[in-house]
Amino acid sequence: MAIDVFWRLPTHGEPSTHRNREPFRGDWFFGNGSPSSSGLSTRDDGFTYIDYLAEIARAAEISGFQGGLIPSFPMTDEPWAISAFLARETRTFRFMIAFQPGFLNPLTAARMTASLQRATGGRALFNVITGGGGPAQLWWGDSAGHDARYDRTSEFLDVLRGVWNGGPFSYQGRYYQVEDGGLALPLAQQEFPEIYFSGSSDAALATASKHAEYYLTWLEPFAQLREKFARVRERTEALGRKIKCAVRVDIIARATEEEAWREVRKGFERLSPAELARAAQRPGGDSVGASRQAGNRPETVSRFDDLILEPNVWSGFNLLRGGQTNGIVGSYQQVAERLDELVQLGADAFILASTPHLEEAYRVGEEVLPLLRGHR
Template sequence: MKIFWFFPTAGDGQYLGTRAGERKADISYLKQIASALDNLGYEGALLPTGANCEDSWVTASYLASVTNRLKFLIALRPGLMSPTLSARMSATFDHLSNGRLLLNVVTGGDPKEQAGFGSYHNHDERYEVTDEFLDIWRKVMEGQHVNHKGKHLEVTGAYIPEPPVQKPYPPLYFGGSSPAGKEVGAKHADVYLLWGQPPGQIKEKIDEMKQRAAAEGRELTFGIRLHAIVRETEEEAWEAAERLISRVDDATIKAFEERHAAFDSTAQKTQSSLHGGSRLRENLEISPNLWAGVGLAREGAGTALVGSPDIVTERLREYEAAGVDTFILSGYPHLEEAYTFAELVFPKLKKQPAIR
């Protein structure tokens, strides 16, 4: 089981839905998180991408210089950058970090945000671009000189001077829940990413993607993106969850619902549907200890595991039994919660065997 954390490059705090107590994601704070993750034993950390986030490549490049073993899961954005330039950036980062680069392929799910970057492709066209992009990118990273003229992309004599440290290239993480996204994921991904849903639903998706990958002559591993609220007792954990959304009002919920309705991301629509606009625990606990409250006032992953160390460990093992081996977690605020999770759960994961 690989445990990752998250860099809050759009800001952090103790509450959702308010600027009260907000922490700026400056380099001093991000360095504190990076140092903690490096020393606590996290496998790596995801750097998000989006209009409100600091650039993931620039941020990770700095943080790699102040860490020793932590891996950085950085956004690769087909359609916003050329595949050749992206390959050169990837190879350089992999060299300078001594093989600590992981890549999160992000096609984009918000048409308004895409337009701000100059991309006007519709949903399925973005996946067509991603498919062509990764065809070129993978060949270039393998050391080939590439000529390609496709529907959306064209390169002539594309290459990189030196191959990356990781062979044939740093692992590609990818999440796409639509038919077009699943097709690209089966063809190109190394790790297929899912957002938190009940374990039974996750297993169904994993089984489907295994079949799709097999049809491409490939195998996938699987990761899941979740938040975590762990305390010494289950009661304390649920109190912390309620506190996290205690500043979220009806206007905030409505604003996020309206914003998410404009997305064309299948995964985002699924996450947004889980909470139903309710702040009541009985409505937000969509399966044992899986809480959809985060999605009331946050884009992207909207569910959290809530409970004591024993309970959260048990839930993680249930996902592992369903086929997940990589967990990308986070908590508010991210510095303190990184310590809390590591101190309370890491010892349990080492002692408790996997469910078979």
């Protein structure tokens, strides 16, 4: 069984693994000077954040990753634009473009993506996200409710796929209306991108089962993932389709387990009381996935090992780096073994990450991927 493994590109910045207070390149403080109020170096030596992202993409490509996730958050650059730049810097690297369908017309998305497919020989794919609600969702100007967002996403993907092969395609839905739409040649001849679909609610699983090639989830305790994979596959098979599963997970991998946990401990011990208090906070918004992750964490945390959920699984990653809560910590062999266990539970692909992304792309590619059974 072939397992695809992707890397993450830090378009959101590169926070230090241990949250030290020195300026770090991932905050895009490039150049020889000090950061200005704009977040850019006051003296530019010609090496910019986009050059750094290109280095990461090339490192991942060299190290055996199939491509990289290009995140989409309020603080990131636009993933389609980043993909277009990186296409000229890489040869085989695939661009997993994260986006929320509610903020883009499906015909525009089809033209943009088909153009990228044509220019790159079919290297684009999607991470479709539907949003976590609350203030973060309102930042985008979106006040739609939880289930309504998934209904809208489903309609968007109906239209996107419908117009892809040239049409004429007409559609009358609640959110989208199209008359005789379709891509023109040669865009209509391009390969439709694979869809990685994120979301943990019943509404998310229903939409994933209809549209996705891969159901994508954050790491959770392994027993919970087994149950989640079974649910989405059952729903998909009821529609006469097949779906694969993927796990997005941060890792800390070192030559020995002791070294890996030492990295965690150093970061944890630098946390301020206010930062540590975040361990007990529950996420805002209506994201079921975020709630599932936070719900596995103890309410009182005083030591880093209070956050060990099961062997090599630590639930404090968002305290050190932001982002998802759970990750894998251990020796190279142990990290590969935990990933292999996830494959046995039903995972068909992974999106991995570790900071700093450049050095860790080489480390993980050289030390972990060769130990992962089924990696191609």
